[in-house]
Amino acid sequence: MDNLLQTIRELKTKAKNRRDLKRYESAATILDRAIALTEGDLTATDSPDWKAQLASELSDCFGLLGGVYRRWGLESEIPEERILHLRQSVEAYTRGYNLEVVEEYHIVNSYNMVNRLVSYILMKPDSLADSPAQANPALNDPLNVREELEKAEEAIRYQLREKRRGDIWALADFALVRLLLEKDDPSPAYAEFNAQSPPDYAYESALSTLRPMAELNFPAASRCHEAAQLLESKLSQLQSSRRAQ
């Protein structure tokens, strides 16, 4: 029902605001509520269109939840808490990703697909080394990150040709994946993204991924660092030109 969608959207907005205020626990609780509401209706309905609509909202909620846990983890000063929240982040993104790949839901997105890999790398930076890392006993389902990134690159490339042409989130994901795979330097990687004149929240979002990656000890760190500098400079131009008006 439209009212349910409205409620879900309101909860998402509220959660985003709590996240931005660094009230992560509150944000996660709100998203859990949105997820429970959406899952309830998704299970109950037989309508394919409605299922698809709800699944899209649900995967978005999981994506937001994954983001909340990631930020929470990255800001935790206690290593165990950091690992715990990053693992929760990977789990949330993975649940979202599992919805993204269900054909009948027709979700054309890369939000959870890419971010679960990012959170995974943040949790376990050596997972992107040349030789696949040993399975981490803390994780039930260790990933071959490089292989998954290659798959993601192909999937997003296809999406950008088709239904997500010019989509800033797809372009940002694509640039990040190419960067992590060391296939592109920052400037060409983000050229298309910049060409879309994205709003500042899109820059902020891309930066919130790049900055912690730049701090890691892994091969693509320096590229992430350069990319962050590039986007920061673009964002600063955007903001200063607005102030000048």
Next chain:
Amino acid sequence: MGGFDSKRLVLIHSIVKDAGKEKHIFGTGYFVTNKLVLTASHVLSAGPPEKIEVRPTVPHGAASSSWIEALKVPAWENIKLDAALIEVTQPLEDLEPPNWGAMDFKQNETWTSVAYPKASSQTIEGLTEFKTSGLQGILYAHGGGGQGIRELELGVEHEAELWNGISGAPVFVEGKLVGIIKTSLTSYEQKRLAAVPVSLLLRDPGFRTTIAQKWLQPFPQTTWILILLSENGNSELAERVQAAIHKQSEEIKRLTGQVINDKPFVVNVTEALESPERMFQFVQAIAAAPIMVVDVTEFQPAVMLFLGIRSVVRRGVTITTINEAPDEASLSQLPFNIQETKVIHLSGQYDIDSPKHSVNWIGSAISSGLMQLRNDPSYLDLPVYDAIRSPEPKSLAGTQSIRDRILMLCPFKEAYQEHWRYVSDKITINISSIETSLKSLERMLDISSPRLVGQALYEGIRWSRCCIVDWTNWRANVFFELGVRYSCSDIGPICLIEADDCKDDKSTFPLQRERLLALLNPIVYKLNGPPEPFKKAFARYAAIINGQEIPLEHMAVAHNAIYETIVNSYYWAQEPITRLPHEEMRNNLQAKFGKDPQKKGSFPILFSTNPEFARELGGNLQERWIAAWAYLRSRYSPDEFTSNPELRQELVALGEEVVQTLSKSSDPNHKRISEGIVDLIDELETL
């Protein structure tokens, strides 16, 4: 149906509060249906009544006491005419309609009435008893005319010092109800009375629909569908629509939150033309129906007329259907006005599983139409709605204004060319006799505006003071445009038709033609015949412009009756201007940027990849959200937000949206505003 009937006569008593004291007002009334009493509106106008009651002169079996309570709000009222209908809570037994009389008398006549004048009341033991009093006199055939609203001038034979109480009394001439008394004329030492002619009441569509038997009303509270069938048209359309609703109702409920009434209102176009009352009620339904399905097979004239009305009055979902799938040739022949619309064909060439099967097609059209209408304030599925609301086009000083042109709506096909030469000649040589400021005659083809054809046409239809419509050839476009004119202007069109086209022929819509001719009463001319019909047409226009009454044939409706009907039944809540500023701003922003703009990775605004434009857009988006917040926040006092949970919820939801929009801004003022909102939300949420 006889003359005066004492069973219908009532004393009206209303109580109003005046400076804390009760004031009792008395008048006379006359039952015109079993529950509606006709009286003068000033009888009710002393202030908002505490109570209104009527006492029949002759006790009625249905009434438990001698007084019958009436609703405090009149069922109909026309202050200009000084007439009102009040509705009693306990109807009488069924009554025949009164024998209505005309107002144009050739010679003076004797009139009679019975009323409750104060002069005949008696006070016995402190209680006032009201007695009826018979009245009689001369109705002056040529009195009551001149400036202002036409009245009946009644000479009174009786000496009366106090006429109070007779207002609203019925006036009879030769057994026909011709008027109701409204005032005494002091200049004649109260030996003359003025009455409202009932024929003026009968011109008022509100009066006619109020006294008429209810046909389509009451309309459902839920979302409902009005189906208009063509004459001798597709008898299965209603069933198909019903099947479509049945199949899609859950989906529609999920996607739009709306419950569809599963019983559509089905009207054959000939039923809608059965009488003026039916036509007015149908126009009310057109204005009220959230969804309308119209069978445009053959593009029959009355169907097109009603579609034209719909296109002006309602930004709702309107679906047009035809019986057979059009081929390329017939597509190019579609009437100009509906070439842009999506016409659903009902041919049986698709399987029930196919989305193009009529049941599926209609269902998905309703569902997607409702959803788009909900999300897009500029949703349209018919032309006209926006164009007709454009302001009057400005003309250069000294040049001809759009109002000063005579707009001619007529066919353009070859067969009409001779008519055009003849009619345009007759109109042009008589322009100056119509009105000196009218300068030129123009058809749609002649309009010199550089605007789009449709835009210029509909502006012309609305703003031209004089609009002449030639029905000859019964063209679909002309009737669509005729419906538009009737809906949007209080100066009705002057309709013409060539004599040969009035005759019954072998058309598939004979009844519709007959009824249209009777209701809208076009002036009949003969091609290359005498000029009298045109003189009559110009006289009709002059009478309209000068506010004079035009005698109406038995079935005919007044030139502005459709317009008046729409004014009184218009669904004004659809106008964005009626929304509160913060709602309007939110709706506009969501329509342009989506309800969840951050989820979307692309922007619906064209050319927004231009960096400067994108910056401006982003900045303005934030400022508008702030404006919406500032309005709602300052509009109500803190106490109101504290005590009203709905208002509080609205403020909180809006605040969250604003904070989200400003969340990544580096502007210190944005940060300050955001923090203020968050603090307030935190405070309100603890309540």
